[in-house]
Amino acid sequence: MSSTEQGTSSAAPAEPTTAPESAAAPEVPESFYYVHGKDKVVHKVSAGALQHSALIHGMISNLGYTEEQAKANPFPFENIDGDILQMVVDWCNQHKGKPTPPEDTNLPKQKEKLFDLVLAVNYLEIKELLTYCCKQVAMMVKGKSPEEIREIWMIPTDAEDEAAEKEAKKRAGKEAAGETAAAAGDAK
Amino acid sequence: MILSKYPNLVLKEIFDHMEYSDLFILSFASKNIRKMIRWSQKERFITIRSIEYFFDNNWEPPLVHVHSKRGSESIMDLRNPRRDRNDIFQLNVSGKIIDFQLCTNKKRAMASYQESENESVIVSIQNYLLDFFGSSMQYHWRFGYLQHYFIPRLKNVSFCIDICLEEDLKEMEKLETFFSSSPVFKWIGLKTMSTIKPFTPESKLYQAESIRISQFWDNFSLSAILRHFKGRQATVMCDRWENSEELIEFVNRWKSGEAFQKLEHLKFKFNRNEILDKGFLNEIGVKCIDATKQPPTHTLPKVYNWYYQQTEPTTDPIISHTYVVRATDNRVASILIQEDMSRSGEWIETIYFGVWDKTEEEFLKLID
Numbered sequence: 001m002s003s004t005e006q007g008t009s010s011a012a013p014a015e016p017t018t019a020p021e022s023a024a025a026p027e028v029p030e031s032f033y034y035v036h037g038k039d040k041v042v043h044k045v046s047a048g049a050l051q052h053s054a055l056i057h058g059m060i061s062n063l064g065y066t067e068e069q070a071k072a073n074p075f076p077f078e079n080i081d082g083d084i085l086q087m088v089v090d091w092c093n094q095h096k097g098k099p100t101p102p103e104d105t106n107l108p109k110q111k112e113k114l115f116d117l118v119l120a121v122n123y124l125e126i127k128e129l130l131t132y133c134c135k136q137v138a139m140m141v142k143g144k145s146p147e148e149i150r151e152i153w154m155i156p157t158d159a160e161d162e163a164a165e166k167e168a169k170k171r172a173g174k175e176a177a178g179e180t181a182a183a184a185g186d187a188k
Numbered sequence: 189m190i191l192s193k194y195p196n197l198v199l200k201e202i203f204d205h206m207e208y209s210d211l212f213i214l215s216f217a218s219k220n221i222r223k224m225i226r227w228s229q230k231e232r233f234i235t236i237r238s239i240e241y242f243f244d245n246n247w248e249p250p251l252v253h254v255h256s257k258r259g260s261e262s263i264m265d266l267r268n269p270r271r272d273r274n275d276i277f278q279l280n281v282s283g284k285i286i287d288f289q290l291c292t293n294k295k296r297a298m299a300s301y302q303e304s305e306n307e308s309v310i311v312s313i314q315n316y317l318l319d320f321f322g323s324s325m326q327y328h329w330r331f332g333y334l335q336h337y338f339i340p341r342l343k344n345v346s347f348c349i350d351i352c353l354e355e356d357l358k359e360m361e362k363l364e365t366f367f368s369s370s371p372v373f374k375w376i377g378l379k380t381m382s383t384i385k386p387f388t389p390e391s392k393l394y395q396a397e398s399i400r401i402s403q404f405w406d407n408f409s410l411s412a413i414l415r416h417f418k419g420r421q422a423t424v425m426c427d428r429w430e431n432s433e434e435l436i437e438f439v440n441r442w443k444s445g446e447a448f449q450k451l452e453h454l455k456f457k458f459n460r461n462e463i464l465d466k467g468f469l470n471e472i473g474v475k476c477i478d479a480t481k482q483p484p485t486h487t488l489p490k491v492y493n494w495y496y497q498q499t500e501p502t503t504d505p506i507i508s509h510t511y512v513v514r515a516t517d518n519r520v521a522s523i524l525i526q527e528d529m530s531r532s533g534e535w536i537e538t539i540y541f542g543v544w545d546k547t548e549e550e551f552l553k554l555i556d
Binding site: 115118119122130131134135137138139141142143144145146147149150153154155156157158161 | 193194201202205214290292295
């Protein structure tokens with residue numbers, strides 16, 4: 001398992017130097033957690049950055065891991081591609097402890113990447129980033145004809161939907177018939 | 189990018205960020221998408237106050253507007269006169285194939301069709317809008333000129349007209365002829381500049397649910413409206429006030445239950461130093477609320493929001509100590525005479541008459 005700390009190092013300069021809590025309260029050492037995606041590349045991320053993700057925040061809030069324990073138990077997100085998880089980690093680091101701006105122009109322009117990012121962000125429950133992504137997805141079809149929209153978003157035509165529905169019904173029928181036959185076999 | 193792989197809540201979030209004009213075009217992508225838009229945007233569609241076909245003048249294509257609590261937005265142009273065959277796409281709109289183009293700068297759909305197809309195209313579009321947006325909001329057909337007008341037969345649509353009459357009796361005759369062949373209007377807005385003869389007592393002008401008349405230099409409409417209006421809300425602005433006899437007669441007819449049963453709100457505004465003799469209040473037998481008490485406020489949703497505003501459109505509030513009671517059902521109407529000084533130093537007098545959906549006993553309970 002390889003390890004990268006790009007997230008933390010790139011995020012360090014962006015951290016607010018005069019955060020209200022650091023000015024008022026005695027400094028508490030920041031805790032870090034580790035996550036990896038499909039590519040097993042581990043990313044070290046601060047608890048502050050991870051607060052953007054309701055899913056991870058919920059997971060870590062009661063763990064009380066030591067640094068060693070956290071390192072030894074990275075959170076696996078096998079359903080998220082490594083480069084997509086990297087984007088998510090970078091975004092969380094960049095926006096750690098900051099109010100999120102109304103627009104985010106740094107989202108991927110390629111539609112496949114954006115599509116995967118939306119799924120990942122939805123899974124990780126990062127509300128603000130999901131809003132930005134959905135806005136960008138919505139903008140992709142602005143001023144397009146229904147045919148162009150069908151192409152961009154790969155929307156099946158009514159005929160394709162009907163064929164798929166028929167196929168699904170046929171499959172369900174077959175499965176039901178198979179289950180009945182198996183049940184009859186068990187009874188014998 | 190396969191949109192159908194997204195969970196429904198993500199689809200909802202995407203559609204939430206799309207304007208009505210984009211959702212309208214997207215709805216033609218497939219039946220399933222249309223269903224998904226309707227399901228996910230149910231709450232947003234509830235905020236739509238009205239959908240309006242807007243024909244403002246002869247040289248711009250008519251528009252279809254969506255007026256909602258969020259704002260006002262055009263979703264499509266009707267009958268694009270500058271069609272360019274290269275970009276045309278065809279859509280099945282409630283069973284009728286209609287040519288469309290995209291307006292490049294405004295990014296909305298423009299229907300392209302021959303004038304002879306006007307009725308059938310509009311009927312299909314209205315059926316489609318009813319199916320897509322639902323029938324909970326009001327649908328209006330509004331136009332502002334009498335040349336080449338046409339009034340199609342459409343489901344769930346009310347008609348409105350906003351006309352400025354020239355200093356020409358022919359215009360008025362044209363309007364009267366037009367009214368006689370039209371359905372009853374939801375709203376009529378009329379501006380006149382000079383003396384014109386009164387409309388006939390049977391005119392559709394008086395049958396409209398709501399009217400708004402601005403008249404300069406004359407007051408033909410005031411006495412006629414006080415006699416013939418059969419609708420719910422009327423606003424008249426004029427410069428001169430003849431006498432208070434017609435006003436007395438109007439109140440007495442209302443009080444007896446002989447006329448104006450549907451009336452909810454009247455507003456007469458006089459612009460030029462016209463001060464009404466308050467003696468007429470004694471002649472109509474007004475009752476008075478104790479001067480030390482705060483009277484209740486009479487206000488109602490406007491029948492028609494003639495200019496777009498985001499806040500809920502309501503009639504001007506009437507807070508008055510004087511009221512009259514209708515003999516037939518004991519309903520109350522507040523009467524207010526308000527005098528204000530204009531910026532140019534002239535007195536502006538406004539008479540309000542607001543009918544309560546309350547008996548006198550119920551009305552008096554509203555007082556603090």
